[in-house]
Amino acid sequence: LQRVFSYVKEGAPRFIEELRTLIRQPSISAQGIGIRECAMLLREMMEKCGISAQIHQTERNPILLGEVRLERADRTLLLTAHYDVQPPDPIDKWNSPPFEARLKNGRIVGRGATDCKGNLMAILKAVESMLQTLGDVPVNLKFLFDGEEEIGSPSLPGFIEKNRDLLKVDSVVTLDAGFDPSGRPFVWLGNSGLLSVDITSQGAKWDLHSSRARLVMNPAWRLIWALSTIKDRDENVLIEGFCDQAKPPSVEESKLLDEFPWNDQEQKDALGIDNFLLGVGGRNALERLLFQPTCSVTGITSGYSGAGQKAVLPSRAQAKLEFRLVPFQDPDDILRKLRNHLAANGFGDLTVSVIAKTEPATTSLSSKVSRAAIKAASDVYGLAPVVKPRHEGSGRQGTWIASRLRVDGLLTGVGPPRWQGHAPNEFITVEHYLNGIRYVASIIHEYGR
Ligand SMILES: [Zn+2]
Numbered sequence: 001l002q003r004v005f006s007y008v009k010e011g012a013p014r015f016i017e018e019l020r021t022l023i024r025q026p027s028i029s030a031q032g033i034g035i036r037e038c039a040m041l042l043r044e045m046m047e048k049c050g051i052s053a054q055i056h057q058t059e060r061n062p063i064l065l066g067e068v069r070l071e072r073a074d075r076t077l078l079l080t081a082h083y084d085v086q087p088p089d090p091i092d093k094w095n096s097p098p099f100e101a102r103l104k105n106g107r108i109v110g111r112g113a114t115d116c117k118g119n120l121m122a123i124l125k126a127v128e129s130m131l132q133t134l135g136d137v138p139v140n141l142k143f144l145f146d147g148e149e150e151i152g153s154p155s156l157p158g159f160i161e162k163n164r165d166l167l168k169v170d171s172v173v174t175l176d177a178g179f180d181p182s183g184r185p186f187v188w189l190g191n192s193g194l195l196s197v198d199i200t201s202q203g204a205k206w207d208l209h210s211s212r213a214r215l216v217m218n219p220a221w222r223l224i225w226a227l228s229t230i231k232d233r234d235e236n237v238l239i240e241g242f243c244d245q246a247k248p249p250s251v252e253e254s255k256l257l258d259e260f261p262w263n264d265q266e267q268k269d270a271l272g273i274d275n276f277l278l279g280v281g282g283r284n285a286l287e288r289l290l291f292q293p294t295c296s297v298t299g300i301t302s303g304y305s306g307a308g309q310k311a312v313l314p315s316r317a318q319a320k321l322e323f324r325l326v327p328f329q330d331p332d333d334i335l336r337k338l339r340n341h342l343a344a345n346g347f348g349d350l351t352v353s354v355i356a357k358t359e360p361a362t363t364s365l366s367s368k369v370s371r372a373a374i375k376a377a378s379d380v381y382g383l384a385p386v387v388k389p390r391h392e393g394s395g396r397q398g399t400w401i402a403s404r405l406r407v408d409g410l411l412t413g414v415g416p417p418r419w420q421g422h423a424p425n426e427f428i429t430v431e432h433y434l435n436g437i438r439y440v441a442s443i444i445h446e447y448g449r
Pocket residue numbers: 082115116149176177
């Protein structure tokens with residue numbers, strides 16, 4: 001790879017300008033700003049790097065697919081990232097305009113600098129560098145760039161189902177985000193699942209005077225009674241069979257938990273709390289964060305909640321419930337169990353409607369792709385990566401995409417630690433960007449061996 005690395009060094013000024021060009025094109029999925037223009041720009045950039053690229057229309061934002069074919073290759077690696085960004089708000093908190101991509105003191109500042117355009121460009125420039133110096137890549141490469149990651153990738157499940165033949169691969173690597181706060185690169189081998197629902201209790205047809213509460217059912221009480229059957233005060237979820245499919249940490253995962261740089265006080269300070277739930281701490285807190293399925297109330301509305309009194313008997317009450325799931329819980333199965341639980345406890349009249357769901361997924365530390373990424377990180381950065389057996393979040397990236405394709409996958413990233421993700425003054429350092437290009441080239445190289 002020495003020739004590839006020299007090419008990165010020589011090409012650095014141009015690579016930096018190309019990343020700035022991509023950042024300057026806004027692509028805010030939440031507001032539908034600049035998406036189409038960014039997709040077109042990206043296709044052109046992919047083609048220039050030697051990747052054959054197509055824009056695929058979905059119901060919302062286009063997904064870009066690309067390929068570099070090697071005739072004698074015996075395996076295919078899918079590299080993914082996303083080209084949409086978070087809104088830049090609050091704009092007045094930025095020291096330079098969010099889409100200027102200002103280069104100052106070795107930093108490129110702009111919305112998407114790390115999340116995810118810096119990561120995405122590291123993929124493109126790694127491929128260009130390999131093709132230009134080696135004339136080839138050691139494996140078949142496919143590419144998928146999502147335009148809806150920051151709004152939960154709603155089109156991705158359907159797109160993957162419909163395009164299975166285009167997405168025949170052996171492993172998946174997603175590039176996004178930045179280093180672990182400890183200053184080491186990171187590799188995530190799993191994601192949490194999610195089931196998010198509205199539970200609604202309906203009383204009278206319209207709001208009534210509250211004096212009628214002596215005669216008419218109050219849906220807010222009914223909702224509260226129903227919720228109190230779902231979880232007890234010791235944090236146990238009481239839905240029958242809720243944890244049946246939840247797998248405790250394997251020997252391999254336990255070892256990763258032992259090695260993880262976890263600090264209770266740092267975490268508590270960051271969360272603004274004095275104690276964790278149930279008084280857990282240390283490794284137990286980390287294990288709970290990554291392996292405990294949960295049910296939480298994320299919103300609850302009914303009646304009057306303004307200042308002063310209003311004598312109202314509400315006609316409706318609604319709660320938002322969110323379940324964080326772990327492998328191998330299935331969101332559809334949990335939904336069925338929730339409905340059965342409500343019916344069995346005399347609350348069959350409450351309606352449950354799904355807001356969002358994501359399947360949990362996991363990949364083994366000993367998979368070929370895991371070993372390739374860990375080796376590449378150690379080689380390029382001189383630091384063993386922080387390997388998380390799974391992530392507490394539920395994004396449709398890395399392991400999740402891999403599990404849909406029934407292969408192994410992971411998520412890693414090239415940005416600096418504390419890169420101000422989703423916040424004003426997001427940045428990537430030139431150093432992290434250029435090393436990121438080397439890192440992606442090394443992953444491809446290791447995977448191809
Ligand atoms: Zn991202």
